[in-house]
Amino acid sequence: MTQSGLRGEGPAVEDTMPLAQHEKNAGGGHGRRGGGGGRGSRGTGGRRPKRRVLRWSATVLAVVILGTAGAGYLYYEHLNGNIRKGERDSGDSKAQKTKANADGQTPVNILLIGSDSRNSDANVALGGSRENRGSPPLGDVQMLIHLAADRKSAEVVSIPRDTRVDIPKCTDPKTGTKYPATNAIINESLARGGAGCTLATWQNLTGVYIDHWMTIDFAGVVKMADAIGGVDVCVKQNVWDRSTALAHGGSGLKLTAGTHKVKGVQALQWLRTRHAWGSDLLRARAQHMYLNSMIRTLKSQSIFTDTGRLLDLAEAATRSLQVSEEIGTGKKLYDLAMQLKTVPTDRITMTTMPNVQDPQNRDHVVPDGANAQKIWKLIQDDVAFDANGKTEDAKKDAGKSGAKTPPATQPAHPDGQIGVTVQNGTRTTELAPIGHRATAISDELVGKGFTKASPDSTTTPSASQTVVRYPSAELKGDAERVATALGIPTTSVEKSTDVSGVTVVVGADWRQGSTYPKQETPKAGDIPENSDAINGADTKQCMDVYKPYQW
Incomplete structure (x- = not known):
């Protein structure tokens, strides 16, 4: 490696001296230039070898860091290219x-x-x-x-x-x-x-x-x-x-x-x-x-x-x-x-x-x-x-249900002016829908003062949980008011572009009754027996082999 001289000096000779020798030469005088050479001398006493070693080491370190960073960046881009x-x-x-x-x-x-x-x-x-x-x-x-x-x-x-x-x-x-x-x-x-x-x-x-x-x-x-x-x-x-x-x-x-x-x-x-x-x-x-x-x-x-x-x-x-x-x-x-x-x-x-x-x-x-x-x-x-x-x-x-219950938004309209559509979503893969559920819940809403509630018999979605949907922010308070009237938690109120107004989807969790059933608070570890649960720390698990495939 060569270095440019300082203050008009010519190029310095290649520094191949071992680090130990540099340290020996540098220890000759505290605050003095060892030897007697002038400032422009190219001899080893003409400049501080220790400073040269530091500059050389810093340069090498910079190259190593930049090289490593470059290689790291290229490898990172290589991994990204794989994905x-x-x-x-x-x-x-x-x-x-x-x-x-x-x-x-x-x-x-x-x-x-x-x-x-x-x-x-x-x-x-x-x-x-x-x-x-x-x-x-x-x-x-x-x-x-x-x-x-x-x-x-x-x-x-x-x-x-x-x-x-x-x-x-x-x-x-x-x-x-x-x-x-x-x-x-x-x-x-x-x-x-x-x-x-x-x-x-x-x-x-x-x-x-x-x-x-x-x-x-x-x-x-x-x-x-x-x-x-x-x-x-x-x-x-x-x-x-x-x-x-x-x-x-x-x-x-x-x-x-x-x-x-x-x-x-x-x-x-x-x-x-x-x-x-x-x-x-x-x-x-x-x-x-x-x-x-x-x-x-x-x-x-x-x-x-x-x-x-x-x-x-x-x-x-x-x-x-x-x-x-x-x-x-x-x-x-x-x-x-x-x-x-x-x-x-x-x-x-x-x-x-x-x-x-x-x-x-x-x-x-x-x-x-x-x-x-x-x-x-x-x-x-x-x-x-x-x-x-x-x-x-x-x-x-x-x-704690795991999700924050957001503060209620004030309804934009009185109950009697809130248009509500009710859909029957009680159908599941294994169970047929319960007939007339949309009508039953819309009648319940009318009885509670939501006189513009009506059933939608043209749409029968499949919903595991009952939800109340609204299309835009100004109707959020109206949707929450409807949910509260039916006993549906406000965490089940959601914005959706698939509806044009406040819409109640009666889910598979509400297949009977006019009041939304109280939901049990889940407890840690309370899972169904037929979920075939295995804990990650269980090292004793071993598979049984079906008789025709044993040898």
């Missing part, structure tokens, strides 16, 4: 964004979708079914991840792929193709407008606003499993998921009884196996065991503080995942991961939506009425599925 993004919501969905709790915190809801796409050589090789190459992918794995507002707990709810639900009207953001609303099994939603349609389907079913979605295909699972380095899983008997007289196909998973570390293709086989467990519902349990084990593995490896491992995982994740556009950068995904990592394993609960056999098709299921609603209510109110929180947290949250 595939899509529209968050491409369907007709009414869910409202979750309000902040009393401390100003908001939960985060993420929909994780496992696609069965065969639209690449890698996916065909891993998933077989070559005849389906080019067909729209189906969402065979669907899980809602709820990260609590205080970031102290997390809940995961799976919906079986063969659950019959109402899929709303959706538009494919890539092709512009419009799909009409339909009633079908939920895994078809991915093929009717992409992940944004699946998100809209979940929002309408659960009443939960979902902030983001992520999708991953067969090849992506293999990449992620390899980056993690393997995850422990357990079977009680020898298992071989293969074609049998009972069912064609199979994942190919073959393990002896006991605990095994699976990675790569074998991890994918574990996640895809269903015949060997006995049902699609039990496949969800095996997936939950895998995810819990993966989380424990990542925490035990301190992967978030191991730069090399973290970069490997970042590379695999950004190449494997497709995400909704609002989290489509490496930084936003990293920030989200940092929030998830703060949750202790014993505050993570994996569940499956309570369900019952579909009366229309014994091979399908439908939500289990009140039990399914209980799960969604816990998430809506940001109440933990576990009871492992600290006592002081429980006391703090006692009687």
Whole structure:
């Protein structure tokens, strides 16, 4: 390295002297120039070697910092370039964004979708079914991840792929193709407008606003499993998921009884196996065991503080995942991961939506009425599925619904001048609508002085919860006045561009009576028995193997 001289000096000679020698020369005189050379001398006594070393070191440090920053920026841009993004919501969905709790915190809801796409050589090789190459992918794995507002707990709810639900009207953001609303099994939603349609389907079913979605295909699972380095899983008997007289196909998973570390293709086989467990519902349990084990593995490896491992995982994740556009950068995904990592394993609960056999098709299921609603209510109110929180947290949250109740807005009109439309939304996937509910509630409003209330028999939406909607800010107070008259909490009053005036949608939670039923305050850990809950700290989980697939 060369340096320009100061005050007209010529270029200095290249400084190749060892640092120790510089220090020895610099120690010859305090406040003096060692030796006797003049100011312009090029000899080692003609200038302060220590100053030259400092300048040299500072220059090198600057180059290193700039070089590292440049490399970091280029790598960051590389990761961003890996990420595939899509529209968050491409369907007709009414869910409202979750309000902040009393401390100003908001939960985060993420929909994780496992696609069965065969639209690449890698996916065909891993998933077989070559005849389906080019067909729209189906969402065979669907899980809602709820990260609590205080970031102290997390809940995961799976919906079986063969659950019959109402899929709303959706538009494919890539092709512009419009799909009409339909009633079908939920895994078809991915093929009717992409992940944004699946998100809209979940929002309408659960009443939960979902902030983001992520999708991953067969090849992506293999990449992620390899980056993690393997995850422990357990079977009680020898298992071989293969074609049998009972069912064609199979994942190919073959393990002896006991605990095994699976990675790569074998991890994918574990996640895809269903015949060997006995049902699609039990496949969800095996997936939950895998995810819990993966989380424990990542925490035990301190992967978030191991730069090399973290970069490997970042590379695999950004190449494997497709995400909704609002989290489509490496930084936003990293920030989200940092929030998830703060949750202790014993505050993570994996569940499956309570369900019952579909009366229309014994091979399908439908939500289990009140039990399914209980799960969604816990998430809506940001109440933990576990009871492992600290006592002081429980006391703090006692009687708190999880969302602030906003101050009431004064109505703009007297009761008798408020136009109110009432719709019957009591229909559910598993239950027919209750007849004349819109008429009954509109009559109740008329009796309370809302003489302009009337039923709307032309629209019969499906609503899990009763809501009061209004189209613009000046009608908010009127909507809240109507809600109060019926005993509906003001937290169920929401702005919507889908209505032209104050509209009461009588939901599945109000199928009888003229007064809105009092809702129980959800309690932490109070989840239905048929939700098949597994705690993240439970290391003793082990899958039973269906007899025909034992060897």
